[in-house]
Amino acid sequence: MFSTKFLIKILAALTIISLTTSCSESEAVNVQTLAGKPQTVILDVYKSATCGCCKKWISHINDNGFQSKIHNRTNISVIKDKKGIEPRFRSCHTAISKEGYIFEGHVPAKYIQRFLQETHHDGVLGLSVPAMPVGSPGMEVGDKFQPYKVLLLKSDGTYDIYAYVPSYEEQF
Numbered sequence: 001m002f003s004t005k006f007l008i009k010i011l012a013a014l015t016i017i018s019l020t021t022s023c024s025e026s027e028a029v030n031v032q033t034l035a036g037k038p039q040t041v042i043l044d045v046y047k048s049a050t051c052g053c054c055k056k057w058i059s060h061i062n063d064n065g066f067q068s069k070i071h072n073r074t075n076i077s078v079i080k081d082k083k084g085i086e087p088r089f090r091s092c093h094t095a096i097s098k099e100g101y102i103f104e105g106h107v108p109a110k111y112i113q114r115f116l117q118e119t120h121h122d123g124v125l126g127l128s129v130p131a132m133p134v135g136s137p138g139m140e141v142g143d144k145f146q147p148y149k150v151l152l153l154k155s156d157g158t159y160d161i162y163a164y165v166p167s168y169e170e171q172f
Helices: 002-020 023-034 052-063 077-083 111-118
Strands: 041-047 066-072 094-096 102-105 123-129 150-156 159-164
Touching: 041 052, 041 111, 052 066, 052 111, 077 094, 111 123, 111 159
Parallel strands: 041 066, 102 123
Antiparallel strands: 041 094, 094 102, 123 150, 150 159
């Protein structure tokens, strides 16, 4: 017959499988975290040391499940050039995932999370919110909001609209 210890291991494994297949993706990540496998995503953020909106955006991503490693630079254009970000898609800071994907500007954490969970990114650089739309994460000005687009940047220099953000609430 089976030992009690063996049966407990089987029951624990079945419970974890059951939980991860019946939960939403975010709940499954929490189960993995509880099982001792932290899923924190680290983003290397390149910015100017004096940029206040960058600091606010970093707080936004850190409050939404990311960990940032900050790199203050006097000339961040070098990073943007190296990663192939055309000037028309640039903003004040660039975040880079361990896989090498870029998140340019005030991209909401929710779209970064969605992007990183997707698996079909051949020929893609990452996401961008060009310029600095008022009301985007880090660019809050009272109750003002300017609708904006999150762009999917491709390595051939083209882009697609990844998301349209029509209201402040849609960012979260």
